[in-house]
Amino acid sequence: MFVVVISFPPIKAGKDAEFREWFASSNEQFSTFKGFIRRRLLKPLKGGNYAAIVEFENKEAFDAMHASPAHDKAGEAVRPLFDGLPTPSFYEALIG
Numbered sequence: 155m156f157v158v159v160i161s162f163p164p165i166k167a168g169k170d171a172e173f174r175e176w177f178a179s180s181n182e183q184f185s186t187f188k189g190f191i192r193r194r195l196l197k198p199l200k201g202g203n204y205a206a207i208v209e210f211e212n213k214e215a216f217d218a219m220h221a222s223p224a225h226d227k228a229g230e231a232v233r234p235l236f237d238g239l240p241t242p243s244f245y246e247a248l249i250g
Contacts, residue, residue: 155247158208163238189215
């Protein structure tokens with residue numbers, strides 16, 4: 155399994171609900187891609203910023219979604235809600 159952990163930058167003031175709506179909506183779009191397993195939004199327990207875990211069957215399936223017009227459109231929609239840029243980290247699941 156291929157896993158991406160995304161650290162989101164701070165969400166602009168007053169944009170939290172819009173960000174959560176975007177995440178739910180983009181989940182629906184991305185779930186149609188071959189190899190998609192799951193995408194979860196994580197909220198920190200004490201301050202800090204949101205993170206996400208994205209799971210695909212393999213890196214090739216993730217790359218196909220990431221290079222799609224749907225991904226570009228989702229990125230364009232969310233960028234104005236951020237103070238900064240998201241930081242992805244890529245992993246291959248070994249045990250679990």
